[in-house]
Amino acid sequence: MKEITKREILFSVIIVCVFLVFGLFIHGAISDSLMEEHSEYLKAVQIQSDTTLFQHGMKTNLGNAFVYGDLKAVDTVSYDEISGEYSYIKKIKEEYTEHTRTVYIYDEKGNIIGSTEEVYWTWDEVDSWSKHCQKISFLGVEFDYGTIEFPATSYIDTIKVSSDIRYVYKGSPAQCEGTLFANLGDNTISDVDFYNRQTIDETIESLTSNIELIIFWIFWIFLIIGLVVAFYYFDNRWLEDKLHKR
Numbered sequence: 001m002k003e004i005t006k007r008e009i010l011f012s013v014i015i016v017c018v019f020l021v022f023g024l025f026i027h028g029a030i031s032d033s034l035m036e037e038h039s040e041y042l043k044a045v046q047i048q049s050d051t052t053l054f055q056h057g058m059k060t061n062l063g064n065a066f067v068y069g070d071l072k073a074v075d076t077v078s079y080d081e082i083s084g085e086y087s088y089i090k091k092i093k094e095e096y097t098e099h100t101r102t103v104y105i106y107d108e109k110g111n112i113i114g115s116t117e118e119v120y121w122t123w124d125e126v127d128s129w130s131k132h133c134q135k136i137s138f139l140g141v142e143f144d145y146g147t148i149e150f151p152a153t154s155y156i157d158t159i160k161v162s163s164d165i166r167y168v169y170k171g172s173p174a175q176c177e178g179t180l181f182a183n184l185g186d187n188t189i190s191d192v193d194f195y196n197r198q199t200i201d202e203t204i205e206s207l208t209s210n211i212e213l214i215i216f217w218i219f220w221i222f223l224i225i226g227l228v229v230a231f232y233y234f235d236n237r238w239l240e241d242k243l244h245k246r
Helices: 006-042 051-059 200-207 211-233 237-245
Strands: 045-048 063-073 086-106 112-132 135-138 141-144 154-160 165-173 175-185 188-196
Touching (some): 006 200, 051 063, 051 141, 051 175, 175 200
Antiparallel strands (some): 063 135, 063 175, 086 165
């Protein structure tokens, strides 16, 4: 095992100090960028389940706003063979299909000594259909579908019609509630993000969490540790020779 000298320890301390200083500069740059980005959220108007104020904001070009309310599909969709109404629904046809794969046989030393063909079966998508509502409403105000994104699709049901054919259904809910962040103006909304099941306070907290700084420091500390370990790993006789010459 390589012996670590006092000079190597001293030099590694210098490496750590230099990279910590660089890290503080980068931290400051990231922090300034985040503050500029977060100011957009901190200056935004907050509207709590108030349809009149929401409509007034769109008419008067209010600008950025957090708005809490109900998001609904006006003309819901479904398929006859399943229950429930949805804002979006997808019907997936799957076929139970036979596949083969090569399985290798190894000896005790990990060398390949043979192989065999293995048969296995999976449900594979062979076709799909989907449909969605045409109109949605938020706080009682109607918009075209797609203006506000509903939550991601989730599993609804599976109907098996034969031993090797089945239909899987996935869909988005017809109604949900949460916080809308959007620019209100020109009698509509733009730059829209919808945060399902989050209050205005929860949404602002998540958007201004500074998680980027935490991630940066985790990466930076591991980088410093890696550099120090690599420095100890290499032969550093040049450091001893240089100091002896002095």
